[in-house]
Amino acid sequence: LAKTTQPISMDSYEGQEVNITCSHNNIATNDYITWYQQFPSQGPRFIIQGYKTKVTNEVASLFIPADRKSSTLSLPRVSLSDTAVYYCLVRDDKIIFGKGTRLHILP
């Protein structure tokens, strides 16, 4: 079973900031939180990863509270091309994905 829980879907508009929250109540001390993005008919690709506090790269930010039982992926100023499925992952050797969040960006 996947170790994470996310909203099934979200809608937003171009230019808005989108925040997708993931719950991982049973995260272990050594676990990292990784987010992937998947477009239709493509494999998932890595977006961002973090262990605690805040991580930022050119694509997104990842906020992780002190208890690490949840995390929030933040996409600044989304565009139509950000429409995709976003997966939050706490992996072990098996790399089991949850259902992901289907993000739909509207014009």
Next chain:
Amino acid sequence: SQTIHQWPATLVQPVGSPLSLECTVEGTSNPNLYWYRQAAGRGLQLLFYSIGIDQISSEVPQNLSASRPQDRQFILSSKKLLLSDSGFYLCAWSLTLASNTEAFFGQGTRLTVV
């Protein structure tokens, strides 16, 4: 740099026919390899993973099998396809089993069983 190749890109097969999907990784040694299936509009289902040659774990009992004849080659097979085997098949690799290790995916194979 490391690359992952998966073929064919699309495949249409009749029910009862055999299947062989191949995945190869270049530019690394002893990768951990994974096969996933994604039904239309659904999430990624882990089918098999392998931490080494002839070390394959099956996650879901089904009509499929996997083999790893070489270090960087992972093959997904079936002797007789079912309609329910249709889907998008993805191969992936990671360098280690550690939690902070990224997984890299192939381009996928769209299988339609008719």
